[in-house]
Amino acid sequence: MQEGSIAVNEMVTVSCGALIVIGTILTIKESDPFRKLISLGIMIGGVMPFIVDRGLLDVAIAVALIAPLSTLFTLMICGRGEP
Amino acid sequence: MNPEFILGAFLLLAGTVAAAFPRPRTYLNRLINLEISSWGLLLLMLSYNEALALLTFGGVSALTVYIFVRVLQKKEAAG
Numbered sequence: 512m513q514e515g516s517i518a519v520n521e522m523v524t525v526s527c528g529a530l531i532v533i534g535t536i537l538t539i540k541e542s543d544p545f546r547k548l549i550s551l552g553i554m555i556g557g558v559m560p561f562i563v564d565r566g567l568l569d570v571a572i573a574v575a576l577i578a579p580l581s582t583l584f585t586l587m588i589c590g591r592g593e594p
Numbered sequence: 595m596n597p598e599f600i601l602g603a604f605l606l607l608a609g610t611v612a613a614a615f616p617r618p619r620t621y622l623n624r625l626i627n628l629e630i631s632s633w634g635l636l637l638l639m640l641s642y643n644e645a646l647a648l649l650t651f652g653g654v655s656a657l658t659v660y661i662f663v664r665v666l667q668k669k670e671a672a673g
Binding site for chain 1: 597598601604605608609612617618622623625626627629630633636637640643645648649652653655656659660663666667670
């Protein structure tokens, strides 16, 4: 009974941690810049629930607004020519 | 040793190694790999409950990426 409750409580942490690890390994392994950016988005999606889990909602709002900006800036030099 | 600390340390180490030795050695790959370690540092700050540091670092990291992008654009235009 207690074991099942603990397993369910840790499920969010384990799944978001797996999302972070998978996104990091994919970002390092891929060679195409667009694929790297998509994998980076997977990693950021794993980081975000940890900030919300701490209760820092203002930080979560600021990071959620600012994080896509850096992806947008990187896309400005992704498109042209041979990367 | 909460999970944020462990994941943040892993991200910091992996991102630093990946930014130092990128697979195709281009500036763009280095810039994208640098963001991994930036998010790792953010997770480390989160594990110590530094809300003000998180806000400041989140704002300035996007500015850093913009400056690097401008530098790369000028380098491409020059030659």
